[in-house]
Amino acid sequence: MDLTFTPAEEEFRAELRSWLGAHIPQEWTHPGFWESLEDSESFRLRRDWERDKADAGFAGIQWPVEYGGRGGTPGMKAIYDEETVRAQAPRTVNPLGLTFLAPTVMAIGTDAQKKEIIGPLLRNEVVWCQGFSEPGAGSDLAALSTKGVRDGDDFVVNGQKVWTTNAVHGDKIFTMVRTEAGSEKHRGISMLLIDMDQPGVTARPLRQMSGASEFGEVFFDDARVPAADCLGEIGDGWRTAMLLLSFERGASGISQYTEFRRQYDEIAAVARRLGRADDPVIRDDLARVLTELECLRLHSMHVLTQVEQGRDLGFEASMTKLQWSEAFQDLWEVYDRILGEDATLDALPDGTDLRPLHAQAMWSRSVTIWGGSSQVQRNVTAERVLGLPR
Amino acid sequence: MFFALTSDQQEFGAAVRDYLAERFDLAAVRTVVENPSDDGNPASLWRAAGEQGWTAVTVDEEHDGLGLGLVEAQVIARALGAGVAPGPWRGTVLAADAIRLAGSDEQKAAWLPKLAAGEAVGAFTTRGSAATGLPVVEYGALADVVVAPAEDGLPGLALITGATASPVGSYDGTTRLASLDGGTAEALPGTTVELQKQLTDRATVLVAADLVGIAREALTRTVAYDRERTQFGVPVGSFQALKHALADLHVGVTMAEHAALYAAHAVDTGLDGAELAVAVAKAKSSDVALQATAAMIQFHGGIGYTWEHEAHFFYKRAKRLAGQYGDVAVSRERIASLTIGA
Ligand SMILES: Cc1cc2nc3c(=O)[nH]c(=O)nc-3n(C[C@H](O)[C@H](O)[C@H](O)COP(=O)(O)OP(=O)(O)OC[C@H]3O[C@@H](n4cnc5c(N)ncnc54)[C@H](O)[C@@H]3O)c2cc1C
Numbered sequence: 001m002d003l004t005f006t007p008a009e010e011e012f013r014a015e016l017r018s019w020l021g022a023h024i025p026q027e028w029t030h031p032g033f034w035e036s037l038e039d040s041e042s043f044r045l046r047r048d049w050e051r052d053k054a055d056a057g058f059a060g061i062q063w064p065v066e067y068g069g070r071g072g073t074p075g076m077k078a079i080y081d082e083e084t085v086r087a088q089a090p091r092t093v094n095p096l097g098l099t100f101l102a103p104t105v106m107a108i109g110t111d112a113q114k115k116e117i118i119g120p121l122l123r124n125e126v127v128w129c130q131g132f133s134e135p136g137a138g139s140d141l142a143a144l145s146t147k148g149v150r151d152g153d154d155f156v157v158n159g160q161k162v163w164t165t166n167a168v169h170g171d172k173i174f175t176m177v178r179t180e181a182g183s184e185k186h187r188g189i190s191m192l193l194i195d196m197d198q199p200g201v202t203a204r205p206l207r208q209m210s211g212a213s214e215f216g217e218v219f220f221d222d223a224r225v226p227a228a229d230c231l232g233e234i235g236d237g238w239r240t241a242m243l244l245l246s247f248e249r250g251a252s253g254i255s256q257y258t259e260f261r262r263q264y265d266e267i268a269a270v271a272r273r274l275g276r277a278d279d280p281v282i283r284d285d286l287a288r289v290l291t292e293l294e295c296l297r298l299h300s301m302h303v304l305t306q307v308e309q310g311r312d313l314g315f316e317a318s319m320t321k322l323q324w325s326e327a328f329q330d331l332w333e334v335y336d337r338i339l340g341e342d343a344t345l346d347a348l349p350d351g352t353d354l355r356p357l358h359a360q361a362m363w364s365r366s367v368t369i370w371g372g373s374s375q376v377q378r379n380v381t382a383e384r385v386l387g388l389p390r
Numbered sequence: 391m392f393f394a395l396t397s398d399q400q401e402f403g404a405a406v407r408d409y410l411a412e413r414f415d416l417a418a419v420r421t422v423v424e425n426p427s428d429d430g431n432p433a434s435l436w437r438a439a440g441e442q443g444w445t446a447v448t449v450d451e452e453h454d455g456l457g458l459g460l461v462e463a464q465v466i467a468r469a470l471g472a473g474v475a476p477g478p479w480r481g482t483v484l485a486a487d488a489i490r491l492a493g494s495d496e497q498k499a500a501w502l503p504k505l506a507a508g509e510a511v512g513a514f515t516t517r518g519s520a521a522t523g524l525p526v527v528e529y530g531a532l533a534d535v536v537v538a539p540a541e542d543g544l545p546g547l548a549l550i551t552g553a554t555a556s557p558v559g560s561y562d563g564t565t566r567l568a569s570l571d572g573g574t575a576e577a578l579p580g581t582t583v584e585l586q587k588q589l590t591d592r593a594t595v596l597v598a599a600d601l602v603g604i605a606r607e608a609l610t611r612t613v614a615y616d617r618e619r620t621q622f623g624v625p626v627g628s629f630q631a632l633k634h635a636l637a638d639l640h641v642g643v644t645m646a647e648h649a650a651l652y653a654a655h656a657v658d659t660g661l662d663g664a665e666l667a668v669a670v671a672k673a674k675s676s677d678v679a680l681q682a683t684a685a686m687i688q689f690h691g692g693i694g695y696t697w698e699h700e701a702h703f704f705y706k707r708a709k710r711l712a713g714q715y716g717d718v719a720v721s722r723e724r725i726a727s728l729t730i731g732a
Contacts, residue, residue: 001461001655002392075391268730277730280723287673287722290729294670295645298652301393308391319641381640382633386613389628 003301009075013083019056020087023049029088032356039213043169046090047124054123060102067106067118074307078300081255085262096165097121097128099252101174104244108232113193129196131161131175131218132241138163139376141176142185142238146220148177148192153227155179155192157200157220163370167203167216170196174244176237189237191244193229200224210362248317248371253300256324260293263360264331270357271338274348285334292327299323315384318377325367325374332364395651399465406469409438414475416700422476423563423703429532430566431477431511440508444470445482449490453502459658460592464599464650471603471711474703476564478511478529480596485512488537488547488589492580497549501535510534516590516715520548520575530568531555537589540575545583548575562710564703591657591668594715598671599650601679601711605643608679608686608704612636616689632689639685642678649674666728673721676712683708 005013027033034042053059062077063069070076092098098121105117120126137143146159157177164173173194180188196203200223205213232240268286271277303320306313335357336343347353368374382388395403414435422430439445447463449455456462463483470479486505489497504510513533518524519542527536536553540546553573560567613636616627626632653671656664683705687694694701716724 001394001396001651003655005391078391264729271730278732283726283730284719284722286730287725290725291649291670291673291722292645294666295649295674298393298648299645301391302648304391305394319644322638322641323645375634378634378637379630381637382627386636386640388613388617388633388636389625 005075005079006073009073009079012072012076013079016058016080016083017087019053019058020083020089023052023056024087024089028090032353034090035356035359040169042090043093046093047127049090050093050124059122059124063102063118063122064106067114068122074304078254078304081252082258085255085258092124093166093169094121094124094127096130096174097124097126100130100244100247101128103247104231104240107243108240110228112228113231117193126171127166127169129164129166129170129173129218131164131173131194133163134160135162139373141241142189144176144178144189146175146177147181148179148190148225149181150179150227151224154224155190155227155230157192157194157223157225159220161218161220163206163215164203164218165215167218168205168213170203172196173218174231176241179237180235183235186238188235189241190234191231191237191240192225193231194220194223194225198223208362209365210359212359246317248321253296253303253320253324256328257293257297257300260296260324260328260331264290264293266357267331267335267338270335273352274338276338276340282334282338285337289327289331289334292323292330296320296323296327315380318372318380318385321371322374322377322381328367329364332361335361393648393652395461395465399462402462403465403469405442406444406466407472409442410469410473410475413438414473416474416703419474419476419564419703420700426559426563430564431529431532435475435477436508439477439479439482444479445486445508446506448483449486449502449506453490453498453506455486455502455506460595460654461651461658463592464595464654467596467599468603468606468647468650471600471707472607474564474604474607474700474707476566478513478532480593480600481513481528481533482508482511483596484514484589484593485533485535485537487592488514488578489535489549491589492547492578492582492585493549494579497576497578501549505535512537514538514589514593516593518542520550520573524550524553524570526558526567527570529566530570531557531566536570536573537578539586540577545581545586547578547581547586547589549578550575560710562706564707565710587665588657590715591653591664594668594672595650595653595657597711597714598646598653598668598675601675601708602643602646602650604704604708604711605639605646605675605679605682608682608701608708609636609639609643612682612686612689619691626689635685636689639678639682642674643682646671646675646678666725669716669721669724669728672716673718673725676718676721679708680712680718 060069061072061080065071102121105113132141134144148155148157173196175192175194176189177192178188179190200221202219203216205216207213271282276282346355383390443456444466446455447458451457482505489501505512511532511534513527513530513536515524515527515538517526519539521541524538536550537547538550540548550573553570555568555570558567558569616632617625619626649671653667656667686701686704690701693699
């Protein structure tokens, strides 16, 4: 057992910490700051900040140096995750491009794709969307019906995607498109990289239950995509998608823990202020959540250990998603119980603004749906990890 | 960063599990369960505990021990829990810990080599006191030496020998309990309030690890059964109601494994937050062991409710240990007081 980081990793932490200290304006850390902004304003601020961060050498921590990354260790990435959350750095504008697309391109992209995609991603000049879900294909991704018909050097794409994060602000979208007429299920799908700023592509915001519009729908009406903009082999998009989704695995539980632990402390403070911290039921509730959060922290350290030893976690990764999403949701349910009959008010009778907290409470309803719903993760765990029959 | 068992530590656990699988399987456990008037400590198993170093694990090398930590001890505890193995292993290790950490040189010389070799049986309790009697002691009737509070409500530990034991019944047939009275008590001179807390933490971690072992084994056995058992023409394990429950248990048991391991490490190294780590480990392991053993009965159907099936060994042992050193509610209250204040 050795829970320390290497001296080089600790040096990196110090460097990062001091940069973050100097580059995160005080007001950004005030409760409710980000929620008070228009979506587009928030997007602009975050994008500029990330460009500066890349210029300072804090982007692509684990990416190879040849791609402009830092060539860091998994430990450095974990430190990066922890420190950025601790400093209350804004959430990235480009989660899908950075965590899914970039490593996939590095692994199987053509030289031209590597050159064209990775550099701009590092500086967040191109924001990517993930066009997988459709109105008729969510958990059952292979049921997708968006079609691409070959026409010379291009594919002509028709269909609709939905719940697409960043649909309105995104520049490009990696999509799953059925490019083989009459093909079924996993066969005949291609992963096309589509420019969203072109005739035939329309994005419309969808309002979420939180009031925000982070996601939207994307329509393709005879949108043209060069066949060269297929990631992986044409017709082999399922394999590309599986590779891409495997990059969801890693040490991300550490940033989740850091953030949720801060929220736990905030919620405990609310309980104290309202005189609810000595209610034995509330104490039991909070302690149950804290137990799960601590387990998340330990699990993340275990995952990091595995990653550092070059082990593939495989389907065990579903466990991380289940653990953090369900603990996070539970935390905000406890928060509701603490507020009791005032849970839905915008502000408490003493004037405390509850809206920033509500935003988290609403968001907690989504985390067990996206990225593979909890039910789907349980199926994966039961069938692929425990070996129960399908 | 290395948060995992080393291969040496894994092998330690595997050796205990292999021994139990080959020489002391559930049929042997059944013999102990079904003969409650026996002393509950089969000679062959106890000999193995001594010979293979299970009892010597934390005793220092100077006193013929292995000089290892609570991390290694919890590996053994987990394996013994998985085998629902009977015997006074935990009490012996804890008594040795108390003597090692707070005993005089004479006490150490007198007891540690014997306890390490399994030649003497130790017991440990935090209930009652040498002055007023000890109401429930695991393997109290067998113990050559018992470590217990010296006086009710006051700091201080005593070594008790020659007490009079009366059996205390329990539906967990994998153990033997006794109340103790009288005997000779001598003080453990090095005891401090801090140390006493640390010993209780060590006891709590070993119980948590036993629970983790029970939970993992209950789950593994249930998964194996549900893969084979068919109803409606298909294996019952293909039904989603079972799958989802078993998947949740897998996540829960894995988290409890992490929690027990971390708590052991935190106590071994005196980490800040060790107290919280111990409470988390106990809350999580108690919770998940109760769930996993109840699920074991449920997902075996009628057979799981029979005396003939072994599910009840796991369930009953989990019930007993889940209540020791703070049940789920008590452990959570400790967590609450550490994180949100009194
Ligand atoms: C905030 C948010 C952001 C998102 N961002 C994106 C994005 O950027 N790109 C993108 O492509 N998609 C995105 N999604 C979509 C998300 O991936 C899908 O919502 C998800 O895959 C579930 O699909 P569905 O909504 O069609 O639900 P359905 O698949 O219709 O599921 C309905 C219910 O049935 C359950 N269910 C389905 N199948 C099974 C099964 N086999 N066993 C048991 N239960 C089952 C589900 O768990 C769920 O409870 C986002 C969703 C949200 C909420």
